Each structure stands twice: as C-alpha cells, then as structure tokens.
Amino acid sequence: MALFDVTIEARSGNARALTFETAHGTVRTPMFMPVGTHATVKGITVDVLHELKSQVVLANTYHLYMRPGVEIIEEAGGVQKFMNYDGPMLTDSGGFQLFSLNHMMKTDNDGVNFKALDYDGSKHRWTPEINMDIQQRIGADIAMQLDQCIGYPAEKRDVAASTKLSWEWAERCLMAHTRPDQGLFGIEQGGMHMDLRLESAKRLLEAEERAKAAGMRGFAGFGIGGYSVGEDHKVMFETLGEATRALPEDRPRYLMGVGNPTTLVRAVREGVDMFDCVLPTRTGRMGTAFSSQGRMNLRNAKYAHDFTALDHECDCPVCRNYSRAYLRHLVKQNEMLGGMLLSEHNLYFLIHLMEKAREAVLADAYEEFYEAWMASAGANDY
RNA sequence: GGGCGUGUGCCCGAGUGGUUAAUGGGGACGGGCUGUAAACCCGUUGGCUCUGCCUACCUAGGUUCGAAUCCUAGCGCGCCCA
Numbered sequence: 165m166a167l168f169d170v171t172i173e174a175r176s177g178n179a180r181a182l183t184f185e186t187a188h189g190t191v192r193t194p195m196f197m198p199v200g201t202h203a204t205v206k207g208i209t210v211d212v213l214h215e216l217k218s219q220v221v222l223a224n225t226y227h228l229y230m231r232p233g234v235e236i237i238e239e240a241g242g243v244q245k246f247m248n249y250d251g252p253m254l255t256d257s258g259g260f261q262l263f264s265l266n267h268m269m270k271t272d273n274d275g276v277n278f279k280a281l282d283y284d285g286s287k288h289r290w291t292p293e294i295n296m297d298i299q300q301r302i303g304a305d306i307a308m309q310l311d312q313c314i315g316y317p318a319e320k321r322d323v324a325a326s327t328k329l330s331w332e333w334a335e336r337c338l339m340a341h342t343r344p345d346q347g348l349f350g351i352e353q354g355g356m357h358m359d360l361r362l363e364s365a366k367r368l369l370e371a372e373e374r375a376k377a378a379g380m381r382g383f384a385g386f387g388i389g390g391y392s393v394g395e396d397h398k399v400m401f402e403t404l405g406e407a408t409r410a411l412p413e414d415r416p417r418y419l420m421g422v423g424n425p426t427t428l429v430r431a432v433r434e435g436v437d438m439f440d441c442v443l444p445t446r447t448g449r450m451g452t453a454f455s456s457q458g459r460m461n462l463r464n465a466k467y468a469h470d471f472t473a474l475d476h477e478c479d480c481p482v483c484r485n486y487s488r489a490y491l492r493h494l495v496k497q498n499e500m501l502g503g504m505l506l507s508e509h510n511l512y513f514l515i516h517l518m519e520k521a522r523e524a525v526l527a528d529a530y531e532e533f534y535e536a537w538m539a540s541a542g543a544n545d546y
Numbered sequence: 547g548g549g550c551g552u553g554u555g556c557c558c559g560a561g562u563g564g565u566u567a568a569u570g571g572g573g574a575c576g577g578g579c580u581g582u583a584a585a586c587c588c589g590u591u592g593g594c595u596c597u598g599c600c601u602a603c604c605u606a607g608g609u610u611c612g613a614a615u616c617c618u619a620g621c622g623c624g625c626c627c628a
Contacts, residue, residue, distance in 0.1 A: 202582085500585060
C-alpha cells in the first residue's frame, strides 16, 4: 500500500475503524496520541511508549524550532532518530502556540511576526511556506498545516476571519509541501459555528483540488481544531458531529487537543479517529490518575493506607506493580517516579480505551460500548 | 556559681509599643489542569452559639489609653567564663 492510503476496516454507526500507512508503520484508529512537545513525552521513556503500544507521538514545531533548533534535528537525521522513537510521529505546526501564548505577534494575510517570549524574546516571521519548510526538515510522518486557533468565547466575525485565514494558509501549505514520506493534514476551524465549520471543510477540499491540479498532493488527513478552547462539552458536541462528518470519509479525522476519556468515547461515536492531549501526562505528573471509577487525586489522604492497585480494572504495568499508598507517597514526596508512573498509567488508560473502542467498531457494537461507558463510574468526572 | 543571648500559631521563622489571629516558607487538607511557557497553579489551615464574639506570640506579675513588642521574677534552651 502507498503511504497514507486509508482502509476503512469497519463502521459502527458513525464510528469508524481505519488503518493507514506511514513510513514508520501502520496506524490503527480510533487511537490516542501521546504528546511529546519537546521531542519527549514527559516522564516516559521510548521503551515505555512501546510497552504502552503507543502509535503516533506528537512533537511541536514551534518548540523544536526554538530549541534545539531545526539544524540540530536535521543533523540527528530527523526527529525520530533524534529521540530514538521509531514509530510514527506527527508535528503540530506551532500555530496553536503562536495564538494561545502571548507572543506579541502581528498577523497579516501573508504570515505572522512573533516574539519568542517564552524563550529569548527573539523575533521571528512564519508564513505557511516557512512553516512547511521547518516541518519537512524536522521530518515527522505527519505535518499539520499552519493554522490559526481562536479562543472561546469570540465574536463570530473574528472567528470567520480567522477561519478564512486558516483555509487560505491550508492551500499554501499544500502548495509548499513536497516531502514524499510525510503526509500533511489540513485543519478545519470555525469555532462553535456550524456554518463556518461547513464552509471551512468545503474550502479545504477546494484548496486540495487546486493543489492537485497544480501537481501537488492532497491532504493525508484532517485536523479538527478550535475545540476544547474554553467551551463546555455541551457546546462542543452541538457542532462536533456534523463538523466531523463534513470532512471526507476516506481520510483520518483528528480532534486536536482533547483527552478527557468520556469526550473521546463520545467523539469516536461522532466519527472522530484520532486524538492528542497533554491531559494524561500533565495530570499524571501533577498527581491525578484516570480510572474506571473516574479521576483519582492521589494526593488525597484517603489513599494513605490503601495498598490495593491504582485501578482495579486496569492491567497496565503500574496497576500490576504498585499500590495507591505507594503512589500517593511518591506524589506527596514530589518524587519524580510518581509523576512518571501516573503518566504511564494515564497514557495506557487512553490508549487502551481507544483499543477497546476499535474492537467495538470492528464488532459493529460501538453503541453498546458507548452506552456501557456512559453508564460506568469512569464517566463520572465528565 | 557568673555573664550574655534566646523563647511567636503543627514545624521553621518575620514582626520589636498603636489597622489585622499576626509577613514568609514548610507541612497538612482540598481543588484545578484538554493541538504542554506546567515535576505546575489556586484555595484552606486557633475556637465558637461565626455579618459578631472568645482565646492567642513560654509562665506570672507590672508599666501604658494601648504590648507578641517595654520592665521584674520564674522556667526552658544556647554560648562563654568559672
């Protein structure tokens, strides 16, 4: 099979089970991607990533561009070689960083000027073309288009302008993207407005047509951006389903930045295939665990004498080997192992949850899977 | 035995006559974290019959309109001299 050829293995309602090829292996969906912003999933070794059956790992273009710099990553032979992860990787464009952090930036139609206030205050200019060049040199299997992510709430005309900019930049990214072993994902925007979502999806496909007519490749998949930016779940799901299904069926759909277990289960039901989120590693590092009973804060005194497994229904290495009392002790002592183990468990939890979702789709039993999850204690924290 | 110093809330430690249960750490307890500026951030932490009252800065007296802050004695601790 050619790279990024997609096979729809099964459908169950709107939920799908896909496979697609990358230069570093086959990706099976639905799936969750650990975030490794600085070319490391915080607290998690590559060996553990393999044990967890992690598929795609994210890295961040903006952060790697700032440090260690693109040259060093090229010198290493690409981001995979640099961090010694031989599985598929994806780089986020860094658009989210530029627009979510205070970078004193100035956006024009052609690109964006920004100051790297979180590094050294240095001035930079990115255009879609420059960003594509950087991502192709970093060399992950999947690159994300440079887009603009707008917060919530926002005036509709601002969302509309931002969404337009994103689809215009999507086309320029397509035109600038030539690396043969790397796929490019476009990103749908539109905030919480259904009409803007639909227009965004339509414009991305039109851009793709023009790119192909110009001899370029199309999108390997699509990000769904601009959700999970402050709105509550109810608001997101008012548009998410239709916004997802407005994207082509024959390409993976990636809901960006969402990691709440219940949101994943619900979004798969709407037709989403891929997720990434810092939530499992960040909350784990800070002492919170996902579990079949909902979120657990291991700092809580009630676990001090609890020598049972973290999650009684989980068979991950952490749950097999360590007690709640010990994990609480590590967290309370601020021992780095505590954050590492809870990160590992949380990643396993989401990866495994999506494996079960995939099995349910393959068995055409997603609705049952969904109902069972929503009725379970695991959905409590939603 | 003598001299000097010191004694603050669970712990360390600021305050050295005049809002205020009393700065700041730590600890404890709780909450948050969603395309990672996060091994981070935010609350609470004397008691009660809780829009107010009571008890509090080693103990007991005293000075003062007013003291954790000044004085006296005692007790504890530290250092030095015998």
